[in-house]
Amino acid sequence: MKLVDTHTHLYLDEFEPTPGDAVRRAIDAGVIHMIFPNVGIDSIERMARLHSEFPDVTSMAMGLHPTEVGEDADEVYAAVMDAFNSSLTDWVAVGEIGMDLYWDKTFEAKQMQVFDAQLALALRHSLPVIIHCREALDQTLEALEGRKGVRGVFHSFGGSEADVEKIRNRAGDFYFGINGIVTFKNSSLAKVMPSITADRVILETDSPYLAPVPMRGKRNESAYIVHTAAVVAQSLGLKTEALADKTSANAFSLFDKIKIG
Secondary structure, eight states: OOEEESSBOTTSGGGTTOHHHHHHHHHHTTEEEEEEEOOSGGGHHHHHHHHHHSTTTEEEEEOOOGGGOSTTHHHHHHHHHHHHHHTGGGEEEEEEEEEEOSSOOTTHHHHHHHHHHHHHHHHHTTOOEEEEEESOHHHHHHHHHTSTTOOEEETTOOOOHHHHHHHHHHHOSEEEEEOGGGGOTTOOHHHHHHHHOGGGEEEOOOBTSOOOTTSTTSOOOGGGHHHHHHHHHHHHTOOHHHHHHHHHHHHHHHSTTOOOO
């Protein structure tokens, strides 16, 4: 079985001092590629260091996470853009970007401004986007409607069938990133999967967060993607191996700048 983890933060503090061990465990579990999305200015160096250790099985995305947008947003965004422009061939996507109004709406306007700028960046460089959208679907779709031609993934999707339809109608060419949420007993996402269809699913872990059942409550890591794959396959009426092949093909189609081997 060959799996792609399209969203994992194995470079964060939770994996110190041996983040490489988590990469090796993922490889042993059947993960053939992992994408590291950036978060803020403090994560860039650690992300690049881990990628340099495993260049054949990892890729990087560069962007500014919406919860990193605060009073110093202009300065922080400029630093992230300096990193982006200094290594243009290193990135397979612009991400993790988007809107997050779950905790605080203080910087909603600034979040939208930074999000829109990064959508424009993705269009300019023909890169897909990795979208973080929490309690902000309408605002996210409004931004996407203003940037026709953007393609990408709604990372950590946990919405309803109505949300799937809304995204299809207003966003266009987007995939749905499915992680451990689909395994949770209090989640209805498994029932939503048929409305997404296998053609639009890519798998992720969002490590170190959202560990799937039966690992829930533990630090998540890319190796645990096998549990998510099994539940998604069951919900779509597929064998796990077939689901792995399909979602991996989807991932390589979307992130078409991934360098293999």
